Amino acid sequence: MTEAVTIEARNAVKAFGQGDHVVRALDDVSIQIRKGEFFTLLGPSGCGKTTLLRLIAGFEMPTSGTILLDGADITDLPPNRRPVNTVFQSYALFPHLTVAENVGFGLTMQGRPKAEVKARVAEMLALVKLEAMAGRKTSQLSGGQQQRVALARALAPQPKVLLLDEPLSALDLKLRKEMQVELKRLQTETGITFIFVTHDQEEALTMSDRVGVMSAGKLQQVGSPKEIYTRPVNRFVASFIGETNFLPATVVAGGVRLSTGDVVEVATAAMGTVTLTVRPEQVRIVGAGEAGAISARVKFLVYFGTDTHCHLALADGTEVVARVQSPASGEAGIVEGSEIGIRFAPGAAQVLED
Amino acid sequence: MAERRFEISRIPGFATIAVATFVMLYLPIAALVTFSFNAGNSVAVWEGFSLHWYADAWNNQAVKDATARSLIIAVCAAVISTTVATLAAMGTTRRARFRGDTFIYVAINQPLMVPEIVTAVALMILFGMVKEATGYQGLGYLILAHSAFCIPFAYLPIRARLEGMDLSLETAAGDLYATPWQTFRHVTLPLLGPGILAGAMLAFVISLDDVIITEFVKSGGQDTLPTYMLGQLRRTMTPEVNAISTALLALTVVLLTIFFLLTRKRD
Amino acid sequence: MSAAEERLARQSARNGWLLSVPALLLLGVAAIGPLAVIFVYSFLTPGQYGNVVWEFSLDGWISILFTRDIFEGTLGLADAHLTIFWRSVSLSIMTTVVAFALGFPTAWFIATRPAKQRALWLFLITIPFWTNLLIRTFAIMEVIRAEGVLNTALLWIGIIDTPLAIIYTDVAVLIGMAYVYLPLMVLPLFAAIDRFDMRLLEAGYDLYASRWQVLRRVILPIVKPGIVAGSILVFVPSLGAYVTPRVLGGGKNMMIGNFIELQFLAGRNWPLGAALSVTLLVIVTAALLIYVRAANRGSNPHG
Numbered sequence: 001m002t003e004a005v006t007i008e009a010r011n012a013v014k015a016f017g018q019g020d021h022v023v024r025a026l027d028d029v030s031i032q033i034r035k036g037e038f039f040t041l042l043g044p045s046g047c048g049k050t051t052l053l054r055l056i057a058g059f060e061m062p063t064s065g066t067i068l069l070d071g072a073d074i075t076d077l078p079p080n081r082r083p084v085n086t087v088f089q090s091y092a093l094f095p096h097l098t099v100a101e102n103v104g105f106g107l108t109m110q111g112r113p114k115a116e117v118k119a120r121v122a123e124m125l126a127l128v129k130l131e132a133m134a135g136r137k138t139s140q141l142s143g144g145q146q147q148r149v150a151l152a153r154a155l156a157p158q159p160k161v162l163l164l165d166e167p168l169s170a171l172d173l174k175l176r177k178e179m180q181v182e183l184k185r186l187q188t189e190t191g192i193t194f195i196f197v198t199h200d201q202e203e204a205l206t207m208s209d210r211v212g213v214m215s216a217g218k219l220q221q222v223g224s225p226k227e228i229y230t231r232p233v234n235r236f237v238a239s240f241i242g243e244t245n246f247l248p249a250t251v252v253a254g255g256v257r258l259s260t261g262d263v264v265e266v267a268t269a270a271m272g273t274v275t276l277t278v279r280p281e282q283v284r285i286v287g288a289g290e291a292g293a294i295s296a297r298v299k300f301l302v303y304f305g306t307d308t309h310c311h312l313a314l315a316d317g318t319e320v321v322a323r324v325q326s327p328a329s330g331e332a333g334i335v336e337g338s339e340i341g342i343r344f345a346p347g348a349a350q351v352l353e354d
Numbered sequence: 355m356a357e358r359r360f361e362i363s364r365i366p367g368f369a370t371i372a373v374a375t376f377v378m379l380y381l382p383i384a385a386l387v388t389f390s391f392n393a394g395n396s397v398a399v400w401e402g403f404s405l406h407w408y409a410d411a412w413n414n415q416a417v418k419d420a421t422a423r424s425l426i427i428a429v430c431a432a433v434i435s436t437t438v439a440t441l442a443a444m445g446t447t448r449r450a451r452f453r454g455d456t457f458i459y460v461a462i463n464q465p466l467m468v469p470e471i472v473t474a475v476a477l478m479i480l481f482g483m484v485k486e487a488t489g490y491q492g493l494g495y496l497i498l499a500h501s502a503f504c505i506p507f508a509y510l511p512i513r514a515r516l517e518g519m520d521l522s523l524e525t526a527a528g529d530l531y532a533t534p535w536q537t538f539r540h541v542t543l544p545l546l547g548p549g550i551l552a553g554a555m556l557a558f559v560i561s562l563d564d565v566i567i568t569e570f571v572k573s574g575g576q577d578t579l580p581t582y583m584l585g586q587l588r589r590t591m592t593p594e595v596n597a598i599s600t601a602l603l604a605l606t607v608v609l610l611t612i613f614f615l616l617t618r619k620r621d
Numbered sequence: 622m623s624a625a626e627e628r629l630a631r632q633s634a635r636n637g638w639l640l641s642v643p644a645l646l647l648l649g650v651a652a653i654g655p656l657a658v659i660f661v662y663s664f665l666t667p668g669q670y671g672n673v674v675w676e677f678s679l680d681g682w683i684s685i686l687f688t689r690d691i692f693e694g695t696l697g698l699a700d701a702h703l704t705i706f707w708r709s710v711s712l713s714i715m716t717t718v719v720a721f722a723l724g725f726p727t728a729w730f731i732a733t734r735p736a737k738q739r740a741l742w743l744f745l746i747t748i749p750f751w752t753n754l755l756i757r758t759f760a761i762m763e764v765i766r767a768e769g770v771l772n773t774a775l776l777w778i779g780i781i782d783t784p785l786a787i788i789y790t791d792v793a794v795l796i797g798m799a800y801v802y803l804p805l806m807v808l809p810l811f812a813a814i815d816r817f818d819m820r821l822l823e824a825g826y827d828l829y830a831s832r833w834q835v836l837r838r839v840i841l842p843i844v845k846p847g848i849v850a851g852s853i854l855v856f857v858p859s860l861g862a863y864v865t866p867r868v869l870g871g872g873k874n875m876m877i878g879n880f881i882e883l884q885f886l887a888g889r890n891w892p893l894g895a896a897l898s899v900t901l902l903v904i905v906t907a908a909l910l911i912y913v914r915a916a917n918r919g920s921n922p923h924g
Contacts (some may be wrong), residue, residue, distance in 0.1 A: 059525055061625040076625050079528040086529045092522035106530035109540075157531065250389045362822050363733040365726075365836060372730030375723045379749055379803065382760035385770045389763070397763045398773045424736050438644040443642025452634030458641045465652050467909055469861025471878040472898040475885050476655030479662060502651035505644055556751075563753040570885075580755050591763075599756040604625060612753055614744060 012065035022313035027217035043214035087153035093138040106157035124152040268351040283322035293341030390596035428561040431500035433571035439508035465503040473571035515549025647881035681892025710847040713859035720806040728810035750804035789871030813847020853912035
């Protein structure tokens with residue numbers, strides 16, 4: 001992957017409404033998306049991710065700020081003059097056209113020669129494995145097939161950037177898994193920059209080269225899936241992606257002191273009151289009273305098949321969840337009500353400033 | 355079926371009243387149609403089957419002229435009102451609200467809200483002055499008046515179709531390098547087609563059926579079919595009126611059936 | 622808003638207006654503009670042989686309710702006018718009531734049919750709705766007149782031995798108006814009932830309500846916007862009716878619409894006719910405003 005920047009947003013602001021009812025859907029967002037990467041915008045609904053996508057596509061004008069494509073300002077360019085294509089959440093396939101006509105639409109509008117359009121359409125349909133459907137009306141296709149047509153249509157004009165607005169949300173779980181693999185394959189094969197919008201954290205983690213987490217119109221963190229998961233920069237990112245424990249703590253020399261008085265070794269530059277976060281699978285259960293362990297009591301267990309969630313109470317009542325492997329057949333495992341000790345895996349605990 | 359269960363949506367007596375209502379709704383129309391085939395002069399006593407009232411109506415010069423006039427006016431009014439209504443529907447749907455959009459909407463639907471008799475006398479006065487000033491007495495006044503009151507009937511189905519159309523289709527066209535004109539030509543218009551046709555048909559039917567405004571606006575000797583029939587009231591009624599009514603009725607039903615088939619495709 | 626956003630918004634509004642201009646022009650010339658003429662005419666002096674004399678006068682408005690005694694020049698209540706107003710209003714209200722009594726069960730019946738049949742039943746209601754009003758009025762006339770289908774049948778069966786004198790009475794006008802405007806009641810009622818969540822009935826019965834209580838406490842309150850819509854849609858054209866009372870009322874049993882015509886065509890008093898028209902317009906507009914408010918409330922229960 002090269003480091004060249006394809007799409008850049010500088011201080012993008014998008015406000016809706018007037019007077020007292022102004023809502024900032026996008027609040028001063030700056031982001032750089034690199035050439036050829038699979039970039040995912042992740043966040044809950046209403047966080048501004050779709051608005052950012054629509055600014056890049058040109059469907060909306062920013063209230064302030066600029067959008068750049070390969071270093072050139074395209075903020076005022078209408079969508080039909082941007083080499084950027086979109087796969088819509090609802091697919092937006094033209095119901096009065098056949099599959100082939102849909103796929104060829106962009107090229108036809110660009111005025112490309114008929115022969116070229118035909119060849120490119122055939123190529124695209126082969127890419128998404130829909131050669132047999134070329135003459136069908138789009139309403140005769142299944143959801144998954146419509147999805148592929150939408151992809152082929154957006155890829156056919158060979159855009160510099162492909163925007164995908166929650167394209168998998170209408171598919172059932174099994175099809176979604178297949179399409180995730182398919183999308184990744186298409187991205188690798190075509191080498192086109194993909195910007196993918198989703199609210200599904202698992203989708204974001206499994207498919208992306210980098211993820212941008214958004215909330216309340218602001219970009220919270222940008223990083224590789226692993227960075228986002230293991231090194232969340234704030235409470236929102238930590239809680240939105242995966243499950244986690246939050247423990248109130250105060251910074252002391254060499255670590256933080258929990259409300260129970262136990263000291264956890266962790267590197268931090270923060271001062272005063274902080275929050276310690278640790279993922280449930282990083283909590284190890286050890287024998288009660290083991291040296292250096294924090295003592296806890298097992299309140300109740302929730303069985304998840306392979307894993308069991310142990311809901312624990314520390315000495316002062318603070319709740320901690322530990323995820324452990326369910327005991328093998330015949331073994332007793334952890335018993336509700338028992339006194340135990342816990343440790344955090346080395347480097348797993350993370351300090352968040354409040 | 356002998357199956358006994360509590361029918362949740364049944365209200366005792368409602369089905370009976372409903373069926374009786376349908377019978378009452380269609381019985382007079384059925385009688386009207388039936389007696390158009392009566393051999394005798396009565397519209398109440400059956401004297402055998404005959405088509406001679408249709409032949410009489412067909413050979414009646416006044417009826418022929420009125421039919422021709424009705425059709426000319428209805429075609430012109432349908433074309434004009436549908437054209438301007440299509441433009442207006444494009445102007446008032448699927449864009450951000452703007453200053454005056456409510457005014458436009460109310461103005462377009464105004465003919466639905468004003469009692470026809472009021473518009474009729476108003477037009478009689480206004481066009482009367484114009485007739486006097488210009489000396490022109492032709493069908494233009496009727497075409498103009500019909501075109502105006504047909505606008506909301508053409509506008510509503512077109513607007514409904516536009517609103518039901520996924521806005522993302524045009525966004526997608528723009529995304530795929532179509533200029534605004536190409537978007538209109540290749541996406542909006544083909545999808546809007548059935549709505550426009552439906553609007554034109556309603557406008558045609560409405561124009562064809564109009565009595566009151568026509569009665570007040572027409573110059574001497576400009577009877578349309580409905581005003582001709584109203585004029586027949588002063589004489590003894592013969593099944594000839596039934597025959598004309600039946601023919602008009604058949605035309606309306608055919609057009610409406612097409613209209614329904616056109617608009618139903620949406621779901 | 623940024624300059625680009627503002628430019629787009631302005632452009633969108635301008636296009637909206639430009640596209641609407643042809644329709645507005647046509648309506649201005651042949652529908653809305655003429656109403657101004659009517660308004661002006663209501664303040665002029667009646668001419669000797671119809672038409673008007675261009676002199677300001679309130680006589681048109683005064684004579685809606687009063688007549689001037691020719692000899693003494695004093696004003697007295699115009700009884701004949703009041704009779705016509707009263708007939709118009711009471712017949713319109715009765716028409717609305719009859720249409721509701723028949724229309725609600727009909728709409729309910731259609732809405733509770735299986736989905737496939739429903740379109741057909743609805744189509745059956747829609748055909749009369751779009752059928753020429755004059756034809757439907759003729760149809761009902763041929764049924765109820767002295768030598769009509771109804772009397773012929775009743776005489777033949779032997780239930781009566783002299784024909785019922787229905788035609789050219791207020792009852793005839795009522796029957797006719799209820800007949801021609803019934804679809805206007807059924808369609809909005811159907812729309813409201815169609816949106817009604819039938820599971821609420823299960824909830825009602827589950828909570829010990831009887832059929833009647835469910836109807837009164839659950840169904841009617843929820844479909845009320847549809848009831849208001851249907852009632853206004855029947856009341857408004859009834860009040861302005863012209864064809865039906867002319868054909869079935871036989872000239873004697875006039876309603877406001879025919880009374881207005883009389884002022885113009887018989888050349889009697891154009892300013893009075895104009896003033897009556899404006900009055901009718903105001904009443905109808907008021908009724909429609911109630912309708913719009915009810916419709917908005919229906920679509921936005923938290924508003």
